[in-house]
Amino acid sequence: MDALRTPHLLTVSDLTPGEMEGIFRTADSFLDLSSRTVKKVPSLRGKTVVNLFYEPSTRTRTSFEIAAKRLSADVINITTSQSSVVKGESLLDTVRTIEALGADGVVIRHPASGVPEWISRRVGCHVINAGDGLHEHPTQALLDLFTIQKRKGRLKGLRVAIVGDILHSRVARSNIRAMSLMGISVRLVGPPTLIPKDRGDWNAEVFHDLREGISDCDVVMALRLQLERATANYIPSLKEYAKFYGISPSVLQSARPDVLVLHPGPINRGIEIQDEEGFREHSGILDQVHFGVGIRMAVLYLLMAGGNKGEGNA
Amino acid sequence: MPERSSDNTYFLKDVRLLDPSQGLDREGHLHIRDGKVAGIGDLEIPRSGKGPVIAGNGWVVAPGLVDVHAHFREPGFEYKETIATGSQSAVSGGFTSVCVMANTDPVNDHPGVTLDMIRKADDIGLCRVFPIGAVSVGLKGETLTEMGSLAQAGCVGFSDDGYPVRTSRLLKRALEYSAMFGKPVIDHCEDRDLSDGGVMNEGWVATELGLRGIPNASEEVIVSRDLEVLKTTNGHLHIAHLSTAGAVRLVREAKRRHLNVTAETCPHYFSLTDEAVRCHHADAKMNPPLRSEEDRLAIIEGLRDGTIDMIATDHAPHAPFEKEKEFDQAPFGIIGLETALSLGIVLVREGMLDLTSLLYLMSVRPARAFGLPRGEIREGGRADLVLFDPDGMWEAGIPSFLSRSRNSPFRGRKLPGRVMMTFVDGRKVFDRREGGS
Ligand SMILES: [Zn+2]
Numbered sequence: 175m176d177a178l179r180t181p182h183l184l185t186v187s188d189l190t191p192g193e194m195e196g197i198f199r200t201a202d203s204f205l206d207l208s209s210r211t212v213k214k215v216p217s218l219r220g221k222t223v224v225n226l227f228y229e230p231s232t233r234t235r236t237s238f239e240i241a242a243k244r245l246s247a248d249v250i251n252i253t254t255s256q257s258s259v260v261k262g263e264s265l266l267d268t269v270r271t272i273e274a275l276g277a278d279g280v281v282i283r284h285p286a287s288g289v290p291e292w293i294s295r296r297v298g299c300h301v302i303n304a305g306d307g308l309h310e311h312p313t314q315a316l317l318d319l320f321t322i323q324k325r326k327g328r329l330k331g332l333r334v335a336i337v338g339d340i341l342h343s344r345v346a347r348s349n350i351r352a353m354s355l356m357g358i359s360v361r362l363v364g365p366p367t368l369i370p371k372d373r374g375d376w377n378a379e380v381f382h383d384l385r386e387g388i389s390d391c392d393v394v395m396a397l398r399l400q401l402e403r404a405t406a407n408y409i410p411s412l413k414e415y416a417k418f419y420g421i422s423p424s425v426l427q428s429a430r431p432d433v434l435v436l437h438p439g440p441i442n443r444g445i446e447i448q449d450e451e452g453f454r455e456h457s458g459i460l461d462q463v464h465f466g467v468g469i470r471m472a473v474l475y476l477l478m479a480g481g482n483k484g485e486g487n488a
Numbered sequence: 489m490p491e492r493s494s495d496n497t498y499f500l501k502d503v504r505l506l507d508p509s510q511g512l513d514r515e516g517h518l519h520i521r522d523g524k525v526a527g528i529g530d531l532e533i534p535r536s537g538k539g540p541v542i543a544g545n546g547w548v549v550a551p552g553l554v555d556v557h558a559h560f561r562e563p564g565f566e567y568k569e570t571i572a573t574g575s576q577s578a579v580s581g582g583f584t585s586v587c588v589m590a591n592t593d594p595v596n597d598h599p600g601v602t603l604d605m606i607r608k609a610d611d612i613g614l615c616r617v618f619p620i621g622a623v624s625v626g627l628k629g630e631t632l633t634e635m636g637s638l639a640q641a642g643c644v645g646f647s648d649d650g651y652p653v654r655t656s657r658l659l660k661r662a663l664e665y666s667a668m669f670g671k672p673v674i675d676h677c678e679d680r681d682l683s684d685g686g687v688m689n690e691g692w693v694a695t696e697l698g699l700r701g702i703p704n705a706s707e708e709v710i711v712s713r714d715l716e717v718l719k720t721t722n723g724h725l726h727i728a729h730l731s732t733a734g735a736v737r738l739v740r741e742a743k744r745r746h747l748n749v750t751a752e753t754c755p756h757y758f759s760l761t762d763e764a765v766r767c768h769h770a771d772a773k774m775n776p777p778l779r780s781e782e783d784r785l786a787i788i789e790g791l792r793d794g795t796i797d798m799i800a801t802d803h804a805p806h807a808p809f810e811k812e813k814e815f816d817q818a819p820f821g822i823i824g825l826e827t828a829l830s831l832g833i834v835l836v837r838e839g840m841l842d843l844t845s846l847l848y849l850m851s852v853r854p855a856r857a858f859g860l861p862r863g864e865i866r867e868g869g870r871a872d873l874v875l876f877d878p879d880g881m882w883e884a885g886i887p888s889f890l891s892r893s894r895n896s897p898f899r900g901r902k903l904p905g906r907v908m909m910t911f912v913d914g915r916k917v918f919d920r921r922e923g924g925s
Pocket of ligand 1: 649650651676728729775776
């Protein structure tokens with residue numbers, strides 16, 4: 175099997191290109207399985223996966239839950255509303271919960287950047303980051319790349335435009351890293367208020383004009399716009415954002431004829447994605463959901479099936 | 489406990505006598521008697537009856553360090569620090585005088601609070617403690633405190649630290665009014681609106697970690713405002729914890745225009761950059777935040793050319809349970825009294841400063857700017873002194889700091905410069921050999 179060196183998946187930087195390819199191969203083999211009548215394999219029988227979600231996210235949580243169950247793991251879902259974080263439930267309590275449940279693996283979604291990493295230094299089980307603050311969402315990037323590979327047949331040499339609120343996007347952060355690692359050239363498209371000024375070693379070109387930014391692109395990835403960005407003056411209004419950065423059939427004329435459109439969901443229709451029917455054959459959005467389960471099965475399997483518990487890092 | 493007998497007599501044998509106030513740097517002995525320096529130089533070594541003879545091993549004796557910016561947290565937050573533990577921390581770091589900020593609970597906006605602080609500190613009898621009164625009642629930025637009464641009670645300056653002085657008008661009144669007592673107004677320069685909930689320096693590290701950034705402009709906007717307001721008054725403005733290259737430039741220019749401004753920086757701003765957040769997490773979270781390498785170098789340059797007058801610690805204790813949190817939610821601040829001298833000595837070793845200049849920045853200059861008592865190594869001089877081994881290596885905070893808290897990004901770091909003894913008024917208030925860790 176394509177074992178991983180890391181006991182945890184906290185950021186995309188935990189992975190090598192070879193390991194990512196290994197995850198894709200494993201995901202492929204699990205996807206074959208999902209077309210059968212008996213969808214389960216016993217790989218994680220007797221192991222416990224805790225889904226710890228401090229932010230509501232039905233999609234990601236369900237995806238991880240299905241993935242873990244198809245691997246025959248016992249799944250415990252804990253969904254805590256943001257308010258209890260505000261009320262001061264401490265992260266140390268969270269660590270105690272994880273230990274009391276005897277988790278072998280814990281999948282964490284948290285509104286604050288760095289929490290999965292923080293937890294991983296204090297528990298003796300595998301930790302998977304399911305999205306932390308503005309920081310990273312590695313399994314999303316993996317399933318995005320996997321979708322691109324399935325649709326395009328390759329990754330290396332492709333050109334991808336990520337459009338929207340890069341500044342506040344963990345999906346963008348993980349994708350920029352992962353895409354660079356896999357030899358994709360990345361463009362960032364959005365207003366200057368939503369693109370970080372300090373981009374360090376991100377190897378990405380920046381565009382403020384949408385049509386220019388997506389010209390000649392093989393893939394356009396639209397990000398979800400948090401509606402409160404308008405009240406905070408990052409953008410003047412949703413209407414103006416939609417006008418300048420909405421992906422529509424006519425805008426897509428500027429991209430390559432076989433352009434693939436992705437979106438991590440949930441979509442604000444009429445804002446970042448407009449008139450989806452008009453580019454249905456270009457959309458990879460349903461594939462993303464479908465492949466998401468395969469990628470998460472692969473990650474859980476490769477981290478947890480080997481029998482190591484990820485100590486050493488505890 | 490400190491020795492309280494009146495015959496505090498010590499003979500420090502074979503030491504390096506270093507006093508930046510008079511250009512003194514020589515080898516010799518030093519004799520302390522009745523709270524004063526009784527003699528220096530080639531004294532005859534006493535055989536007996538003249539108090540203990542302390543082998544100095546060539547270590548440095550210098551005026552005790554003076555910190556104009558610390559948080560002792562008492563009253564109100566005794567679980568973080570008390571005047572007692574803060575004082576222990578101070579003397580073990582070589583400090584003989586410490587100014588403590590007003591953001592206690594109750595706030596030090598009333599003479600009763602000031603007098604309580606001073607009384608407690610006197611009972612403890614370690615370092616001298618000088619309260620800083622609030623600029624505004626309750627630090628709310630609305631009503632000026634009774635600065636006259638606070639000054640009479642013993643406040644040596646005024647600050648809403650933790651917050652900037654909220655409005656330009658309040659700052660103007662505070663500078664005008666406090667000028668009457670010759671006390672500085674100390675400002676924590678930050679445009680909160682521009683900081684916009686930021687938790688670390690705006691820059692690449694913040695981008696990568698997905699943390700909200702505080703731009704340099706957040707500090708510089710308020711430094712500019714303060715300097716322009718200062719120009720219209722006869723007050724003394726003291727800028728707390730300078731952290732950006734732009735702010736250093738603004739202060740340098742203001743000094744050229746002969747404005748009555750002084751400025752401090754803290755050891756962390758010349759020792760670390762925002763890269764430290766990657767591995768030290770919330771122990772590297774303070775406000776202003778650790779900045780870029782360019783800023784760090786500008787701070788050092790400011791110390792070298794006199795733009796920055798002094799090194800203060802901004803000693804800000806927080807309990808482990810407060811720092812063991814999401815980075816976003818952990819409070820700002822780190823402790824600093826026990827590592828300040830060592831971090832300064834690192835600069836000396838790197839050739840950025842000489843030892844005399846460092847000690848000037850940490851004792852003579854802050855004492856003069858704030859009108860505080862200080863030690864002098866001359867016959868009859870006040871025996872507020874520190875004895876330290878400039879080459880002694882130690883591991884910071886291992887096994888533990890004397891502060892009640894341990895929130896420091898330097899914890900575990902091997903540092904040069906070990907304080908061996910501290911004297912206040914000729915009393916030995918700290919002795920490493922007596923189990924100070
Ligand atoms: Zn401050």
